[in-house]
Amino acid sequence: xxxxxxxxxxxxxxxxxxxxxxxxxxxxxxxxxxxxxxxxxxxxxxxxxxxxxxxxxxxxxxxxxxxxxxxxxxxxxxxxxxxxxxxxxxxxxxxxxxxxxxxxxxxxxxxxxxxxxxxxxxxxxxxxxxxxxxxxxxxxxxxxxxxxxxxxxxxxxxxxxxxxxxxxxxxxxxxxxxxxxxxxxxxxxxxxxxxxxxxxxxxxxxxxxxxxxxxxxxxxxxxxxxxxxxxxxxxxxxxxxxxxxxxxxxxxxxxxxxxxxxxxxxxxxxxxxxxxxxxxxxxxxxxxxxxxxxxxxxxxx
Numbered sequence: 001x002x003x004x005x006x007x008x009x010x011x012x013x014x015x016x017x018x019x020x021x022x023x024x025x026x027x028x029x030x031x032x033x034x035x036x037x038x039x040x041x042x043x044x045x046x047x048x049x050x051x052x053x054x055x056x057x058x059x060x061x062x063x064x065x066x067x068x069x070x071x072x073x074x075x076x077x078x079x080x081x082x083x084x085x086x087x088x089x090x091x092x093x094x095x096x097x098x099x100x101x102x103x104x105x106x107x108x109x110x111x112x113x114x115x116x117x118x119x120x121x122x123x124x125x126x127x128x129x130x131x132x133x134x135x136x137x138x139x140x141x142x143x144x145x146x147x148x149x150x151x152x153x154x155x156x157x158x159x160x161x162x163x164x165x166x167x168x169x170x171x172x173x174x175x176x177x178x179x180x181x182x183x184x185x186x187x188x189x190x191x192x193x194x195x196x197x198x199x200x201x202x203x204x205x206x207x208x209x210x211x212x213x214x215x216x217x218x219x220x221x222x223x224x225x226x227x228x229x230x231x232x233x234x235x236x237x238x239x240x241x242x243x244x245x246x247x248x249x250x251x252x253x254x255x256x257x258x259x260x261x262x263x264x265x266x267x268x269x270x271x272x273x274x275x276x277x278x279x280x281x282x283x284x285x286x287x288x289x290x291x292x293x294x295x296x297x298x299x300x301x
Contacts, residue, residue, distance in 0.1 A: 013131070013133035015052055019132070020055075020239055020240070021239060021244065022109035024239060025184065026045040026046075026049050027059065028074075028084055031060060031078045032079070034060070041116065042085070042112055044116070044141065045112070046111045047140050048110045051143075052138045053122075073232035073233050074236075076280050077233065079278070083280070089113065091212050092179055093119075094178060100209060100210060101176050103125045103181070104126045104167070105181050106128055106185055109126065109184075110137050110231065111144075111295065113125065115149060118149070121148075124150065124171065125148070125152050126155055128155040128167065154169055159164050160193070174206060174214045177207070178205055179210045183212075184214055186246060190248055191251050194253060202257065206298070207299060210298070211257070212296070213293075213296075214291065215253065215293075216245070216292070217292055221245055224286070224287040226285065227286060230287050253294070261299070263299060264296045266294050
């Protein structure tokens with residue numbers, strides 16, 4: 001029927017596969033937003049959840065979960081995503097406070113940082129993701145009459161395609177300091193694709209630029225298949241994360257950057273739980289045990 005195809009294309013971006021994980025993170029951010037001790041605020045997150053047919057029954061407040069914080073998915077795992085959001089918010093704001101005037105969100109998903117953070121007026125935020133994901137996000141934000149706080153440039157391209165040309169064509173300038181974010185992205189990519197992405201970021205950045213990404217150090221992801229987090233995610237919302245993660249060996253991207261002159265630091269999520277006084281703590285058979293958040297800076301001469 002005329003008029004129905006565009007909306008179906010928009011929903012195709014988030015209602016299956018890796019795209020569905022963007023809605024999982026949005027639901028977690030919504031739950032975090034409504035907590036009395038919230039670490040991060042994203043007032044748009046619950047609207048994404050309610051707009052996608054695949055997750056209209058998912059909770060957006062912890063009070064909607066029968067076992068509340070004892071629920072491994074909507075309690076502990078959602079709190080992990082809330083903590084990650086806060087830590088990466090802080091990293092981005094510190095980077096632009098120092099020198100960066102371009103933000104590049106790799107695999108941006110349903111990220112709304114262009115709409116909710118206090119940015120310098122001369123900043124540009126580039127959001128790279130598949131066309132269907134960005135179209136769905138725009139559909140929801142337009143319905144809310146949401147306006148970005150800075151210049152926001154969606155870049156509708158698959159990271160498996162020529163995203164460099166797409167990015168530079170819409171105004172990204174490699175000569176201007178930039179900050180890059182790969183949030184919950186790299187472990188879905190084959191190892192060589194991760195290495196290519198890291199090499200490309202290095203090539204496209206000048207001194208004074210920064211990068212943050214999430215890595216997993218497990219040698220065998222299946223060792224955690226029966227962990228409470230992965231089990232709850234499979235059973236409660238039908239997302240088998242281990243089938244979506246790439247099972248091949250992971251490159252040492254932090255070491256690769258150091259070899260190219262970057263300074264790096266690597267942290268466990270639990271480091272920030274201690275810093276902020278809330279968030280997940282280690283538990284037996286912990287699917288979060290191998291997660292690392294890496295922060296890299298390309299120093300000036």
